[in-house]
Amino acid sequence: MSQISVSDFSFVWPGSRAAVLQNASLNVAAGERVMLCGPSGSGKSTLLAAISGVIDIPVGAVSVAGQDVGALPASKRDRFRADHMGLIFQVFNLVPWLSAVDNILLPCRFSKRRRGRVTGSLDKEAQRLMAALGLDPDTLGASQASALSVGQQQRVAAARALIGAPEVILADEPTSALDPETKETFMQMLSQQAQESGAALLMVSHDSGLDHHFDRVIHIADLTQAGAAE
Amino acid sequence: MTLVLHSLWNRLFVAALTVFAIALSVALILSVERLRDSARTSFANSASGIDLIVAPRGNDVQILLATVFGVGSTGAGMSGEVLELLEEMPGVAWAVPLMQGDNHQGFPVIGTSAAYFEHFKHSRGQALTFIRGDAFNDAQGAVIGAEVAERLGYDVGTEIVNAHGAGAVALEVHDEAPFQITGVLARTNTAVDRMVFISLGGFDALHAENAPRSADPFATLAETDHHDEQKHDGLLPDQINAIYIGLSNRTAVLGVQRAVATYKAEPLAAVMPNVALLQLWSITGTAENALRLMSVAVMTASMIGMVVMLSAALEARRREFAILRSVGAAPRDVVLMIILEALLVTGAGILLGLAVFWSASLLAEPLLSARFGVTLGGHILTSREIILLLTVLCFGGLASLLPAWRVYRMTLADGLTTRL
Numbered sequence: 001m002s003q004i005s006v007s008d009f010s011f012v013w014p015g016s017r018a019a020v021l022q023n024a025s026l027n028v029a030a031g032e033r034v035m036l037c038g039p040s041g042s043g044k045s046t047l048l049a050a051i052s053g054v055i056d057i058p059v060g061a062v063s064v065a066g067q068d069v070g071a072l073p074a075s076k077r078d079r080f081r082a083d084h085m086g087l088i089f090q091v092f093n094l095v096p097w098l099s100a101v102d103n104i105l106l107p108c109r110f111s112k113r114r115r116g117r118v119t120g121s122l123d124k125e126a127q128r129l130m131a132a133l134g135l136d137p138d139t140l141g142a143s144q145a146s147a148l149s150v151g152q153q154q155r156v157a158a159a160r161a162l163i164g165a166p167e168v169i170l171a172d173e174p175t176s177a178l179d180p181e182t183k184e185t186f187m188q189m190l191s192q193q194a195q196e197s198g199a200a201l202l203m204v205s206h207d208s209g210l211d212h213h214f215d216r217v218i219h220i221a222d223l224t225q226a227g228a229a230e
Numbered sequence: 231m232t233l234v235l236h237s238l239w240n241r242l243f244v245a246a247l248t249v250f251a252i253a254l255s256v257a258l259i260l261s262v263e264r265l266r267d268s269a270r271t272s273f274a275n276s277a278s279g280i281d282l283i284v285a286p287r288g289n290d291v292q293i294l295l296a297t298v299f300g301v302g303s304t305g306a307g308m309s310g311e312v313l314e315l316l317e318e319m320p321g322v323a324w325a326v327p328l329m330q331g332d333n334h335q336g337f338p339v340i341g342t343s344a345a346y347f348e349h350f351k352h353s354r355g356q357a358l359t360f361i362r363g364d365a366f367n368d369a370q371g372a373v374i375g376a377e378v379a380e381r382l383g384y385d386v387g388t389e390i391v392n393a394h395g396a397g398a399v400a401l402e403v404h405d406e407a408p409f410q411i412t413g414v415l416a417r418t419n420t421a422v423d424r425m426v427f428i429s430l431g432g433f434d435a436l437h438a439e440n441a442p443r444s445a446d447p448f449a450t451l452a453e454t455d456h457h458d459e460q461k462h463d464g465l466l467p468d469q470i471n472a473i474y475i476g477l478s479n480r481t482a483v484l485g486v487q488r489a490v491a492t493y494k495a496e497p498l499a500a501v502m503p504n505v506a507l508l509q510l511w512s513i514t515g516t517a518e519n520a521l522r523l524m525s526v527a528v529m530t531a532s533m534i535g536m537v538v539m540l541s542a543a544l545e546a547r548r549r550e551f552a553i554l555r556s557v558g559a560a561p562r563d564v565v566l567m568i569i570l571e572a573l574l575v576t577g578a579g580i581l582l583g584l585a586v587f588w589s590a591s592l593l594a595e596p597l598l599s600a601r602f603g604v605t606l607g608g609h610i611l612t613s614r615e616i617i618l619l620l621t622v623l624c625f626g627g628l629a630s631l632l633p634a635w636r637v638y639r640m641t642l643a644d645g646l647t648t649r650l
Contacts, residue, residue, distance in 0.1 A: 054555070075560045082558020089556070092549050097240030098233075109233070110558035160557065 003167045003200035004028040004051060009061040011046055020046045024223040033191050033201040038220030044204040048170050052085055053077035065167040082111035086161025088171040093157030094145035101126045101141045104159045114164025129159035133189045151182040158190050162197060169194055171203040187213045234570045241543060245575060248539045251532035252579025257586040259525040260615060266518050273507060276420035279351020280503050281483060284490050285472040287497040294506035297328055297472040299421040300338035307469050308496050316473060319489060321482025324349050326474040329433040332392045337378050339392050339426045341433025349476050352418045362386050363413030369431035372409035377423035379414045386411055533629045536575055540568060540633040551641050561641040568634040569627055576626025580619050
């Protein structure tokens with residue numbers, strides 16, 4: 001069963017004439033780890049935005065966890081995203097004035113479903129994830145996000161994406177700000193945790209050195225017939 | 231909610247400043263309102279039970295202030311015949327003469343008859359009561375108000391000496407004619423608390439040589455050296471400054487007023503205290519409105535300050551909003567956060583403002599009460615004030631709609647993009 005299913009999706013940013021994506025199709029199964037690579041401006045981020053339901057997309061183009069994202073109204077999409085997806089960005093993933101644990105628990109504030117899927121106390125689960133991602137929950141759990149190093153921040157962001165076991169984890173170049181060593185351990189832990197929770201992991205990156213963490217590596221040009229619009 | 235608190239806490243300094251600004255303006259608005267109301271009720275309380283005040287012709291407000299509140303003077307005096315005439319006038323139940331012009335350590339000294347304590351009413355018809363002693367019954371007796379007793383530590387039996395003039399500075403002391411306190415009045419929270427009452431005879435004894443008295447204080451000063459050379463010969467003409475009148479029949483008020491106004495021998499006026507009070511309010515109304523306008527302006531400025539605070543932070547918080555959206559916050563949630571922040575800041579401002587207001591009134595109360603006979607009132611908040619505060623809160627919410635609308639458009643445009 002595919003958790004992410006994009007079929008024949010085209011997108012033109014408002015105010016621009018050329019399509020960023022044309023007739024793109026992609027399927028990611030539950031528990032599958034897929035890396036999406038391609039040059040800048042080739043529509044990778046647009047694809048993530050479409051899957052996460054931030055941009056308006058036509059009905060029937062994208063479905064996540066069996067739900068047609070395009071068919072949902074904007075406000076439902078926000079709720080749906082909180083319920084079924086974890087997102088990790090390149091940098092600055094955390095709300096600076098919240099502690100690491102509070103940052104991890106953010107999705108649980110907005111999603112009852114995610115909260116419900118955590119067995120045991122929320123704090124315990126946040127601490128378990130921190131430990132699993134190589135962070136010491138006792139020393140770092142209460143510290144402000146702004147006091148963490150970039151590498152630590154990215155792990156906290158990963159823990160946040162993983163909490164409550166969403167079906168889909170989307171990551172937009174989460175490793176680009178990390179040094180090679182940190183990158184390696186980060187990816188290892190992320191993909192391991194994703195697999196344990198059974199989530200479909202779709203990660204955008206142009207770092208070919210990370211290939212071995214994924215089941216599949218797809219070039220954006222292979223998805224679309226048009227490829228990069230520029 | 232906790233998110234909002236955290237977020238505000240993160241900007242504690244700016245938020246605290248804004249809260250403080252709002253608090254000050256809230257305290258200001260409340261004080262202006264409360265002072266205005268208190269002044270009005272205090273004044274209105276002072277003038278209860280008196281139907282007419284007869285005095286030498288002059289400004290109604292001046293007559294009222296001089297007699298009931300002991301502020302300023304009525305100028306010239308009138309003869310004792312007027313008192314007799316009034317007492318016999320149909321419809322007049324009682325007439326109490328007043329003599330003024332002296333003070334005791336800054337408290338006005340009133341020469342009157344013992345009937346004053348019987349007829350004078352305050353605070354919606356309450357009579358004066360003695361907590362100690364009784365009214366005077368000879369020329370050497372004096373009755374003092376509660377404030378006088380408290381401030382100067384006087385009690386029944388204390389001997390006092392009066393000074394001439396209405397000011398706090400004793401220009402000249404009548405030490406040849408001491409008085410003995412026979413009674414202390416219970417607190418009324420009106421000007422009576424600050425008055426010293428002596429009998430007409432006692433007042434005469436001080437001023438026998440000064441008649442006819444002039445409105446010019448310096449003229450009186452020049453004459454005051456002859457005290458002992460003059461003989462005291464009872465009630466002199468032109469000594470009475472004002473007469474309080476109670477009517478047996480309210481409908482007689484216009485008749486008495488006309489009779490007084492057309493009195494041939496002396497130019498007199500009969501003032502209805504309530505009418506004079508209304509005149510007074512119309513005079514002070516302009517100043518009151520100016521004060522109110524100022525406090526509303528201060529409130530507006532502090533509201534703008536809050537909008538500035540919220541708006542200025544928006545740009546820096548774009549990332550924060552993007553993150554919140556990525557974890558499932560709808561643009562609506564973000565907007566609600568901003569409004570909630572504004573309401574929290576305004577609410578905190580109101581609470582702090584109340585605290586400032588209450589402590590300020592506690593501090594100012596003795597001073598106001600002593601200097602002006604105005605009490606701020608024990609009540610915590612009137613319904614009017616609560617409505618006022620709720621209005622402020624609503625405006626706080628409304629003011630936040632501007633940054634909220636901006637943040638709505640911003641989050642829609644930004645989506646989850648992480649540009650800086």
